[in-house]
Amino acid sequence: MKQRTRNPYVFRGLIYCAACDRRMQGQYNHGAAYYRCRFPQEYALANQVEHPSNVYLREDALTNPLDTWLASAFTPHRLQQTITAMTDAQPLEHPPALATAAQAIITDCDTKLERYRAALDAGADPTVVTGWITQTQAECARAEADLHTQSGTGPRRMSRTEISNLVRALGDIAGVLRDADSADKAEVYRQLGLRLTYEAETQTVRASVDLSAHRGVMVCVRGGT
Incomplete structure (x- = not known):
């Protein structure tokens, strides 16, 4: 009691x-x-x-x-x-600023990767383009990790x-x-x-x-x- x-x-x-x-x-x-x-x-x-x-x-x-x-x-x-x-x-629910920035980076990386693949198809130097792709994929992975960390941290209505x-x-x-x-x-x-x-x-x-x-x-x- x-x-x-x-x-x-x-x-x-x-x-x-x-x-x-x-x-x-x-x-x-x-x-x-x-x-x-x-x-x-x-x-x-x-x-x-x-x-x-x-x-x-x-x-x-x-x-x-x-x-x-x-x-x-x-x-x-x-x-x-x-x-x-x-x-x-x-x-009102607003996504955290870091999550919004991370999502913008991911979208930008996806656009870059599409261009790089198109460049390969068009006959660009594979060694150079592969380096671009590797660098962009690493940047995208970091942004995805940030987004995962930030998801669910804001108040939910x-x-x-x-x-x-x-x-x-x-x-x-x-x-x-x-x-x-x-x-x-x-x-x-x-x-x-x-x-x-x-x-x-x-x-x-x-x-x-x-x-x-x-x-x-x-x-x-x-x-x-």
């Missing part, structure tokens, strides 16, 4: 400071959980960041509004709309079906959030790939959900008892 921490932080590792994009750290004060971003003045000057010495966010000021938003977004009558929004919000399956694997999100204790709430947030960004100046939190980090590894969480 997993031991629960005495003072659990529901949003541990999930809240970021908008000013510096660093994770905010949990801190208890008079029995209440807070999240704090401390940015010493010399660091702010060195990094050209306008940042208060300390940024604080109280946990219980965020929990209810966030749970209300999530419960609303994942209710049965809005589920398809939410899945569509999550599918469309994914970044999830299909609508994959997102639907992961959402359904979580079960009744609204029910779990309503009844769960702090540790189980934290597990739901983690599995949703929740990211919270706190803007201290406006005292607002931007929330986003990203299931891509958890594709294929979703587990069930229990409600409160």
Whole structure:
């Protein structure tokens, strides 16, 4: 049985400071959980960041509004709309620059090899042309190795079906959030790939959900008892 921490932080590792994009750290004060971003003045000057010495966010000021938003977004009558929004919000897939360059080299080598073979057929010196072919084939082999290394390194967009399956694997999100204790709430947030960004100046939190980090590894969480 997993031991629960005495003072659990529901949003541990999930809240970021908008000013510096660093994770905010949990801190208890008079029995209440807070999240704090401390940015010493010399660091702010060195990094050209306008940042208060300390940024604080109280946990219980965020929990209810966030749970209300999530419960609303994942209710049965809005589920398809939410899945569509999550599918469309994914970044477009772009092949890594090195893979694109390697593919261009391979295409160029293929063109050269066709010309060299045509030159042989036309009566060019076989010794000279064979040297060209050997050099080009070696260049092509290096590019193919680079392409193989780069393939699959970029993020892959999830299909609508994959997102639907992961959402359904979580079960009744609204029910779990309503009844769960702090540790189980934290597990739901983690599995949703929740990211919270706190803007201290406006005292607002931007929330986003990203299931891509958890594709294929979703587990069930229990409600409160």
